[in-house]
Amino acid sequence: MSLARLDNKWTAMVVIALGRCGALRFGGLRATVEGISAKVLTETLRDLERDGLVARHEYAEMPPRVEYELTDLGRTLHVPLQALGRWAEEHAAEVLAAREAYDAGCR
Amino acid sequence: MSLARLDNKWTAMVVIALGRCGALRFGGLRATVEGISAKVLTETLRDLERDGLVARHEYAEMPPRVEYELTDLGRTLHVPLQALGRWAEEHAAEVLAAREAYDAGCR
Numbered sequence: 001m002s003l004a005r006l007d008n009k010w011t012a013m014v015v016i017a018l019g020r021c022g023a024l025r026f027g028g029l030r031a032t033v034e035g036i037s038a039k040v041l042t043e044t045l046r047d048l049e050r051d052g053l054v055a056r057h058e059y060a061e062m063p064p065r066v067e068y069e070l071t072d073l074g075r076t077l078h079v080p081l082q083a084l085g086r087w088a089e090e091h092a093a094e095v096l097a098a099r100e101a102y103d104a105g106c107r
Numbered sequence: 108m109s110l111a112r113l114d115n116k117w118t119a120m121v122v123i124a125l126g127r128c129g130a131l132r133f134g135g136l137r138a139t140v141e142g143i144s145a146k147v148l149t150e151t152l153r154d155l156e157r158d159g160l161v162a163r164h165e166y167a168e169m170p171p172r173v174e175y176e177l178t179d180l181g182r183t184l185h186v187p188l189q190a191l192g193r194w195a196e197e198h199a200a201e202v203l204a205a206r207e208a209y210d211a212g213c214r
Contacts, residue, residue, distance in 0.1 A: 052205025073201055080194050083187035094180055098159025 010036055010044045012081050015053065015070065019078030023057070023069040053077060117143055117151045119188050122160065122177065126185030130164070130176035160184060 010033070017032040018024060024032065030041055045068055048054035053074035059065040070078060117140070124139040125131060131139065137148055152175055155161035160181035166172040177185060 050206050050209040051202045052209075053202075073198060073205070076198065077194055080187060080190035084191060087184055087187050091180060091183065095158045095160075098180070099157050102157040102159075 008044075010040055011048065012085065014041070014044050014048060015074060015078055015081050016085050018054065018068060018070045019075065019082060023067040025065065025067055029068065048074070115151075117147055118155065119192065121148070121151050121155060122181060122185055122188050123192050125161065125175060125177045126182065126189060130174040132172065132174055136175065155181070 013033045013036070014029065017029060021028070021032060026038075026041065026045075029045075030036060030038065033041065036044070045054060045056070049056055052071055054068050055071050057067045057069070059067070120140045120143070121136065124136060128135070128139060133145075133148065133152075136152075137143060137145065140148065143151070152161060152163070156163055159178055161175050162178050164174045164176070166174070
């Protein structure tokens with residue numbers, strides 16, 4: 001699989017959200033992962049379930065309740081992804097400053 | 108920047124290659140990053156230079172020599188990216204097995 005699937009921003013953000021919050025419903029995930037559409041979240045969850053990274057739990061209640069959470073394998077991925085997310089947060093300003101300088105012709 | 112630019116497999120692989128090998132020429136990078144085309148490598152290096160993650164060194168020799176290496180900022184990114192790359196290598200078999208089971212209808 002090389003880095004495939006990992007090179008998807010939404011995949012990373014859903015794994016980070018579930019790692020941080022534990023089990024979440026679809027609506028909770030949509031609220032946590034800023035900017036994700038229902039369509040993309042549905043596809044992302046199906047891909048993650050298929051890859052064995054996320055488990056889908058259906059509770060036979062009224063109304064029915066469905067929750068998503070990381071599997072053991074998904075939790076092992078959460079660690080490096082979270083480190084990468086933290087890097088992006090910490091260094092965003094430096095990267096943007098470098099871009100501005102580059103675009104201004106400063107090499 | 109959220110996770111943008113990081114959600115690019117080639118970006119990740121070029122940063123990992125430079126972090127592992129130190130300064131490399133274009134040809135050396137192409138040989139190290141399996142499967143990358145000259146066009147994509149050119150674009151990736153320009154993006155990384157623009158983001159302040161890679162420095163381009165031109166040596167006034169005959170024939171001229173150009174080398175690429177990580178900046179200090181790029182080296183801080185190398186650590187979490189390498190951890191992610193290692194995860195992908197270590198868990199690829201598990202992910203593929205999960206996919207097969209899912210596609211066979213096992214839920």
